[in-house]
Amino acid sequence: MGSYLLKRVLALIPTLLIASVLVFSVVRLVPGDVLDLMLSENDYSASSHDTRADLEKALGLDDPIYIQYVNWLGDIVLHGDLGESLWRNTSVNQEIADRLPVTVELGVLSLLIALVIAIPVGVYSAIRQETLGDNLGRSFSIVALAVPNFWLGTMVVILPAMWWGWSPPNTIEPFFSDPIENLKVFLVPSLILGASLSAVVMRMTRTMMLEVLRQDYIRTAWAKGLRERKVVLRHAVKNAMIPVITLVGILVPILFGGTVIIEQIFRLPGIGQLLLDSVSNRDYPIITGIFLISGVMVMVVNLLVDLCYGLLDPKVRYDD
Amino acid sequence: MKDAVANQPANTPGETMQKDPVGGLLQVEHLRTVFRQGRREVKAVDGISFSVNPGETLAIVGESGSGKSMTAMSLLRLIPSPPGEIIDGDVFFGGRNLLDMSEDELRDVRGNEIAMIFQEPMTSLNPVLTVRQQLAEPMRVHRKVKEEDIEARCLDLLRQVRIPDPETRLDAYPHQFSGGMRQRVMIAMALACEPRLLIADEPTTALDVTVQAQILELLKDLTRQHGSSMILITHDLGVVARYADRINVMYAGRIVESGTAREIFEQPRHPYTLGLINSMPRLDASEKARLLPIEGQPPDLGNLPTGCAFHPRCPFAVDQCRQQDPPLEPYQGHHLKACWVNVDD
Numbered sequence: 001m002g003s004y005l006l007k008r009v010l011a012l013i014p015t016l017l018i019a020s021v022l023v024f025s026v027v028r029l030v031p032g033d034v035l036d037l038m039l040s041e042n043d044y045s046a047s048s049h050d051t052r053a054d055l056e057k058a059l060g061l062d063d064p065i066y067i068q069y070v071n072w073l074g075d076i077v078l079h080g081d082l083g084e085s086l087w088r089n090t091s092v093n094q095e096i097a098d099r100l101p102v103t104v105e106l107g108v109l110s111l112l113i114a115l116v117i118a119i120p121v122g123v124y125s126a127i128r129q130e131t132l133g134d135n136l137g138r139s140f141s142i143v144a145l146a147v148p149n150f151w152l153g154t155m156v157v158i159l160p161a162m163w164w165g166w167s168p169p170n171t172i173e174p175f176f177s178d179p180i181e182n183l184k185v186f187l188v189p190s191l192i193l194g195a196s197l198s199a200v201v202m203r204m205t206r207t208m209m210l211e212v213l214r215q216d217y218i219r220t221a222w223a224k225g226l227r228e229r230k231v232v233l234r235h236a237v238k239n240a241m242i243p244v245i246t247l248v249g250i251l252v253p254i255l256f257g258g259t260v261i262i263e264q265i266f267r268l269p270g271i272g273q274l275l276l277d278s279v280s281n282r283d284y285p286i287i288t289g290i291f292l293i294s295g296v297m298v299m300v301v302n303l304l305v306d307l308c309y310g311l312l313d314p315k316v317r318y319d320d
Numbered sequence: 321m322k323d324a325v326a327n328q329p330a331n332t333p334g335e336t337m338q339k340d341p342v343g344g345l346l347q348v349e350h351l352r353t354v355f356r357q358g359r360r361e362v363k364a365v366d367g368i369s370f371s372v373n374p375g376e377t378l379a380i381v382g383e384s385g386s387g388k389s390m391t392a393m394s395l396l397r398l399i400p401s402p403p404g405e406i407i408d409g410d411v412f413f414g415g416r417n418l419l420d421m422s423e424d425e426l427r428d429v430r431g432n433e434i435a436m437i438f439q440e441p442m443t444s445l446n447p448v449l450t451v452r453q454q455l456a457e458p459m460r461v462h463r464k465v466k467e468e469d470i471e472a473r474c475l476d477l478l479r480q481v482r483i484p485d486p487e488t489r490l491d492a493y494p495h496q497f498s499g500g501m502r503q504r505v506m507i508a509m510a511l512a513c514e515p516r517l518l519i520a521d522e523p524t525t526a527l528d529v530t531v532q533a534q535i536l537e538l539l540k541d542l543t544r545q546h547g548s549s550m551i552l553i554t555h556d557l558g559v560v561a562r563y564a565d566r567i568n569v570m571y572a573g574r575i576v577e578s579g580t581a582r583e584i585f586e587q588p589r590h591p592y593t594l595g596l597i598n599s600m601p602r603l604d605a606s607e608k609a610r611l612l613p614i615e616g617q618p619p620d621l622g623n624l625p626t627g628c629a630f631h632p633r634c635p636f637a638v639d640q641c642r643q644q645d646p647p648l649e650p651y652q653g654h655h656l657k658a659c660w661v662n663v664d665d
Contacts, residue, residue: 217445222430
């Protein structure tokens, strides 16, 4: 197990290197230049050649791109320093550290809500196939899949504001000092994100349960005289969860994409909002920093998913 | 004792069945199980009656699709429903009708008084639970065995089914066992509560020939030790000859012949039984002798021929066979056959 983990962590290094090259270069290929933006913003009406060159030098953008890359990577590897914002004199590390907890809480809460809804509903739907409950569960999932969460989010913000003059709070208390106030902010956006995720997970759970319930070992469990609860929870669910865990691993990056939009709608100061601002300002260091951090998170989640297989499936063993 | 109770004539619905005064362990009467596919209705088990006496081994023999497995599954109501449904009949076990029981009552019988062993040892054990977890379940559910005694009992069962080194095997997972060893685990699990009746549904079909014999010997020994009865379902007449006391031959969801092993092998009275015996390879046959297969295909159960279901494949068929369905009637004593023709003639 230990050596497996080490191997997997070492394997992250080349992946991250490739990701860093892509992230660094692609961001600079986006049309529109940070210099033009800055010059127009500050109304250097006579944007003389000199001012532009000065600015470029001041921002460290005058070096060839590969030199910039090596410097950037060197700072990360040697000092863990993602650089400085081009617009503000703040470090990217600090910007991300301020915003990350918001996004992580939104993401984790959405995922929890999704699983808490999806797995019981999916299991129930499968064991009561073609009943009212099953049909309700499946209808819910189709609706949740069909309604885009940006639309739902917008409606949830706009309609109560129009009808009752209510809008969701957006001063965030840290979860551990005031969980209730904190949840007041996070619950609604998490529900919206969680609902759409839960639809996918629920359908997968249902399909897998139906598959597993047809297996010979389930018949054996019935023939032993076990109660339905035991047959389902002890013999079926664990087998059905293996592909569902894979799906959850795939959904995490999608979830991250969803937070960008939902943070914008609910004005949550998370990574997604920072990313949008930075992209429109062409604030390269922040954009690359965010991509790199989210890349690391996705890889860690995938590693966790693989480790979960080991817990669920005895045929998967990591002790070579 | 063995012959004290005979199979009741079947295939004649409406006839009042006499309950045996001595009381077989299991008495099946007019059992009917159908599978529905859209509007099509397939008669998997078509009104069969038989009984099993305490301590005896009854074999149910027939080709694939003859309804033998469905009969076994119907006894414990393990038919996947939908599409399957038991539409008629009674299954008396120790005087109680299994088909009228509530789910709770039936659960007390399953795995406790009647246990089952299935055809596929590779897939019949749960891949994510250890042998210990699976073996202990019936004892926990039915016998309320104390937690501290469970391990000893599990080890004892594994020893009984002759699994070497049971202490280390107890916490292994099914994929760490070979097919034969898995079937031994299945047998241990089935015997955990010392059932009065063991239903073995093709227990050796998926195994190597050498392992087959070991498993059957084991089943025979253990049922004898525990005094359990066994229903042995198989398509292999060789197996039957050696291990069964009595035999029911099934064709197209019905019993076509029933008798002691000796009667069936020495004086087969139904052309289908005769066909099965003739298609068996024999060591004492001359080198030039060829196997005689039964011509044709098993019938489509959703669309049976009129009259006797076997008549299109039967070399002895006469006009009556095409028109009237022969009832299962005594030929001699407890030897029953469902055929209009006297095969002797």
